[in-house]
Amino acid sequence: MTRPIRARFDSAALRHNHAVARHYAGSARLWSVVKANAYGHGLQRTVAALADVADGFALIEMESAIALRETGLRQPILMLEGFYAADELPTFAENQLTPVLHRVDQVEDFCALALPVRVPVYLKLNTGMNRLGLNPYELGRALAMLAAADVTDAITLMTHFADADGDHGVAWQMARLQEMCAGLTLPVSLANSAALLRFPETRGDWVRPGIMLYGCSPFPDRQSAEELGLKPVMTLESELIEVRDIAAGEHVGYGCSFTADQPMRIGVVACGYADGYPRQAPTGTPVLVDGARTRTLGRISMDKLCVDLTDCPKVSHGGTPVTLWGEGLSADEVAAAAGTVSYELFCALAARVPVVEVE
Numbered sequence: 048m049t050r051p052i053r054a055r056f057d058s059a060a061l062r063h064n065h066a067v068a069r070h071y072a073g074s075a076r077l078w079s080v081v082k083a084n085a086y087g088h089g090l091q092r093t094v095a096a097l098a099d100v101a102d103g104f105a106l107i108e109m110e111s112a113i114a115l116r117e118t119g120l121r122q123p124i125l126m127l128e129g130f131y132a133a134d135e136l137p138t139f140a141e142n143q144l145t146p147v148l149h150r151v152d153q154v155e156d157f158c159a160l161a162l163p164v165r166v167p168v169y170l171k172l173n174t175g176m177n178r179l180g181l182n183p184y185e186l187g188r189a190l191a192m193l194a195a196a197d198v199t200d201a202i203t204l205m206t207h208f209a210d211a212d213g214d215h216g217v218a219w220q221m222a223r224l225q226e227m228c229a230g231l232t233l234p235v236s237l238a239n240s241a242a243l244l245r246f247p248e249t250r251g252d253w254v255r256p257g258i259m260l261y262g263c264s265p266f267p268d269r270q271s272a273e274e275l276g277l278k279p280v281m282t283l284e285s286e287l288i289e290v291r292d293i294a295a296g297e298h299v300g301y302g303c304s305f306t307a308d309q310p311m312r313i314g315v316v317a318c319g320y321a322d323g324y325p326r327q328a329p330t331g332t333p334v335l336v337d338g339a340r341t342r343t344l345g346r347i348s349m350d351k352l353c354v355d356l357t358d359c360p361k362v363s364h365g366g367t368p369v370t371l372w373g374e375g376l377s378a379d380e381v382a383a384a385a386g387t388v389s390y391e392l393f394c395a396l397a398a399r400v401p402v403v404e405v406e
C-alpha cells in the first residue's frame with residue numbers, strides 16, 4: 048500500500064479560473080503566471096491545461112522556460128526577473144524569451160550584445176514597491192539607449208503593485224506611473240490578480256494574474272475565492288490512519304500543547320509538515336473528515352497531524368478520506384489559520400506528495 052496522501056489537480060478548474068481572469072481582463076491580453084513550478088501545482092501540467100487558451104506565460108526560472116520551449120510551447124514567455132548576468136542573453140534570444148529589465152546596466156548589456164534576432168523587452172518601473180524598477184530619470188536613459196541601439200521593436204512598460212489587495216490600493220502608484228509615462232505611447236502591463244479583480248483601470252495591455260488561476264482569493268479577508276467565482280485547482284487529501292478515544296486531561300501530540308477538557312475521539316491523518324502542511328497551524332485549523340468540517344488538534348508533526356472526531360461518531364480508521372485544503376475547504380482558510388497566505392501553502396507542497404490529475 049502506498050501512503051494515502053495525494054494532491055488532486057483539477058485542470059477543468061484551472062481553465063475555469065483562466066476564463067474568469069479573461070472576463071476581468073476585457074480586451075487586455077493575459078500572462079498566466081507560472082513561476083515557482085506554477086505555484087506548486089506542476090509547471091508542465093499547468094501549462095498543458097492552459098496551452099490552448101493562454102496568451103503567454105510568465106515565470107522566473109530559466110530552466111523552466113527552456114523546458115517549456117522543448118515541449119514545443121509557442122506562446123510568448125515573460126521572464127519576470129530578467130537576467131542575472133549578460134551571458135544569459137543569447138539564451139533569451141535562442142528561446143524567444145522576453146526579459147524584464149529593471150536596471151540601467153541591464154539595458155546597457157542588452158544593447159551591447161548584438162543579438163541575432165530582435166528580442167522584445169519589458170522595462171520595469173518602480174512606482175512605490177521599492178523592490179525592483181527604474182526611476183523616471185533611468186527610464187529616460189533606458190529608452191534613449193534602446194532607441195539608439197535599435198535592438199528591439201517591442202518595448203512594454205511594467206510595474207508591480209505593493210498593496211492592490213489592501214488598504215493602500217493602487218491610485219498612488221497609478222499617479223506616479225502616469226507621471227513617468229507622460230508623452231509615451233508604449234504598451235503597459237500592471238495588474239496582478241488583486242488589481243485585475245479590484246481595479247479595472249489597471250488592465251492596460253497585458254495583465255499578470257497568478258493566484259486567482261489556482262483558485263484562491265488575492266484578498267481572502269475581503270472576498271472569498273467562492274465569492275469571486277474561483278474554483279480550487281489543488282486539493283490536498285489523505286486518510287485517517289488511526290482513531291482513538293482519549294480521556295479528559297489527556298494531551299495530543301508533541302509539546303502536549305492540546306489538553307482534552309472532556310473525553311473525546313481523535314483521529315490521526317497521514318499528513319505533516321514534510322508534506323507541506325504548515326507546522327504553524329494551531330489547534331482549531333479547519334479540516335474536512337469524510338466531508339464534514341472539523342479541526343486540527345495539537346502540534347503538526349513531520350508526517351502526521353491529529354483531528355477532532357468528537358462530532359464525527361461514525362468515523363473509523365479504515366481509509367476515511369480527509370481534505371486538508373481544496374475542494375470544500377479553501378486553502379485561503381487554512382492559510383489564514385496558520386498566519387500565512389495560500390501562495391505559501393501551494394509552493395510548499397512537498398515533492399513526496401504524488402499529484403494526481405483529474406479531468
Ligand SMILES: *Cc1c(COP(=O)(O)O)cnc(C)c1O
Pocket residue numbers: 080082127207238239240241255256257258259265
Ligand atoms: C507573482 C507575480 C504576479 C502574480 O501575482 P498574483 O498575486 O499571484 O496574481 C504578477 N506580477 C509579478 C511581477 C509577479 O512577480
